[in-house]
Amino acid sequence: MTNFEWGSKFNVLPYGLLYLVSALFLGAAVIYQPAIAVAAVLLIILLVVAISRPERISYFVLLTTSISINFLYSGSMFGIEILSLYKLMILMLLVPCILVNGLKFKLSPPIWAMAALFFITFAFSSWLPEMNASIAVKAFIGLSLPFVFLLINWKKEVAEKQIRILALLPLVSMLVGVVLHVANFHSILTIEFTGAVRVQGANIPPHLAMLAFMGVAISFIEIKRSPQHTRFFYIMLALNFLILVATGTRGPLLALVLMVIYYFFDISRQYLKGKSQYLIPLLCSLVLIVAAVFLQLDNLKKRSFERTTAEGIDLSGRTEAWEFFLDKAAGSPWSGRGLGSATVANDGTLYKGFVVPHNEYIRFYFDGGYIGAILLLLSLLAVFILVYRALAPPVKPYYLLFIAAFLIYSFSDNTLSTVQFIIPFCWYLNCLYRSSQPTDSPQKEVIR
Template identity: 35%
Template sequence: MLTQLRGAGPWIVGLAAAMVAGAAVAISPLFLAVEALLLFVLAALLYPGTRWQLAPLTVLVVSPAIFLDAAGEPMPNGDAAQKALLIVALGCLVFTAGVRWSGVGAAAVAAVGLALVVSVLDVGGAIDVGTALAARAFVGYTLPWLFLFVDWRRIGVSRGLGFIAKLPLLSVIAGIPLQLAGVSTVFSIEATGVPRLEGASIPAHLAFLALVGLAAGLCLLGLPQVDRNSRTHLWVGLNLVILVGTATRGGIGVGLALVAVFIVHALMVSRTSSRLARRGAWMATAIGVVAMVVAAPELIRRSMGNSYEGTFNLSGRDQAWDFFFGLATQSPATGKGLGFATIAVQLYAPPNVQKEFVAPHNEYIHLWLDGGLLFLVAMMATMLTLFFLAARAHRGTVRWVIATFGLGFLGYSFTDNTFSTPQFTVLVVMLLGILAANPASPRQVGAPSAPVEARAAVPA
């Protein structure tokens, strides 16, 4: 029966696609996203072991732009809708690839669970959230870590990282029909007059996608077992261009650091870098220089001071940091409850925080405010442990890229929502989980491996 279904797979997928396209005229973007996700789930179940297996995760490229009501305003429960779609995608991955135990994932879930208990029981008497909000925040915090329980060995490093590297371009492409439908715009012009690429999301979230996609591409270039893929360096260059196009200063800084470390190690330090890695290093150098020359004037304009921030424009972050930090110091041990950061501005209406900043835009303050100092330490420790395990599983240029990404993550967390944005957290956990689950074999350490065809001819 399953064989017959797979044989009819293209017809089933084609029919479902036609039904979705036919309904596109009158149905809301969210409904269409659900229909498309179900279509991808069907393809993943019919074709496990192919690129379709990861297709349900493309929901990441269109959120939160699709979570709108009939009037085009953001949905009150848009975050819940996003979590629901991601849970479906995760379930599909678990069903097709299987489950593998993860100690890091279990530790992260346990830390969030403890914070949930503290929030529900109002330990310390400073909790300022209800049970329903705390439960929703629990799902949001734990969901990315559940992706560590997927058996990434069955998916493989080449297919997994290759999929991550393609997501930024998919977001840009998906933004075109969304703009034609009047849902969003591919480019946005912010208050400073700077144009920013946003694709099917918002500029900052597209920057998250592009940054993780860039890291995935650089790791692919440094892995000997994927030397046969001559297009990998093109994905690296494209993701670098997309990242610069978002004009997101923190993401660009981390991305340029990744590229710089890759170039230095692949061209100057490593004597065993593959030809593909060296070609990618030269291409990234050229593209990076051109992109930064073109983008530099706009980045400078975004950073120019204004009447309320002085000589450097932080887009309201300094006021937001002061406000959320002040709330966090009121209950340093237990925080104010899981999810409190999302309602803090609504409850206390600070006069000096821009309306866009309903979140701290600093994950250290965010974690501290929601769960206290122990929660902050636990979550950062689990993420750094995951970076360490991924770096330990590999050698050479890949290890240096992972280590640089880890340091960049620590710095980026000071200025943006790294732990609370699925476009970043889910993909970082996937990236590191794939690398940790598919370590370099001894014959791949120190020298490029033989071509796939040659390895297949070697007797076992």
């Protein structure tokens, strides 16, 4: 009893001092730096929730990917670029989730591939004059972090909820975009020089298109995999498809063509087998596609044929960018120019928007050469195969077409290096794998 009393008195002092110092800090901040005070209070709340209910903080982290924070606020905080700070914050918030759920390294090959790229950078790559070690370290951390989301050993019920949140991300972006638009902070629409009007939500159009691409693909898979949530995913399929078309982004639409064709083939086959309940989704899907084409045909024409190019189709400067990066990579084809070097390669020759080539195969060939690019591709294929083996047979064709769509999309955009794609992509692969297991993973197999 005496020991308990002394222990209690011993603990009261440091906690009391902590509360007092915190109160004084926040009080002073409110007077002199109100923004810091608000940020500190929000951070404390998030940390408390992260520790007490870690699964809820994972939902919050997922929802933040619906906003392109670096385009809404282009500066830095505490001397750190805002996008790097965002990635650091989400990792910190997920630490309690990792401690509670543990990590399983079966889906870790991409992390080891990135480590190999990092080694190649310092051991064999021929650096550009603009390249330095800090760029390589920053690129390694930024590109590797999303692959950590492949490792968290979520419980099945949590993974199922996260999948539904992933399907909601484009709609969340649109709702936040409306709020920002009303507040005159960020327009929900953007008009290009061609006259094309594009929806962007709380993002830029290509980033919203990435979220919508994921929302459409996830809905296709989950309609087949989760019959108990069929209505929800049919609704999300329609909404996400409309959002995707409204962004005026051509790459993801082309990438999804095979998946859409197979979907029509599948539900038509089911209907012809006598399952009349498939008639309604079949007809509604046809009406939706016809309406989308009718509404966006003029926009797509403006974006594709407004400017005369050698290819006949306006690819928004991609062919010039690809040629530029391939020419610069030619001096070191096997080991590349170093991880992150693509971000400093544009010497002003190209439009400033081409910080990277808008082609992930060229980007990682540029950074890691044939060796690095092949290692990364093989590591991704290893993950895709592991997830494929865990799926039920009816789901596998949709999953394979989803992966094919990802590989096609990667030819025309930054799928592996944009937060709005790579985090939802890795998160979904992990959730799909965990929720397809017969039971939750045994704790003894979990590395903590």
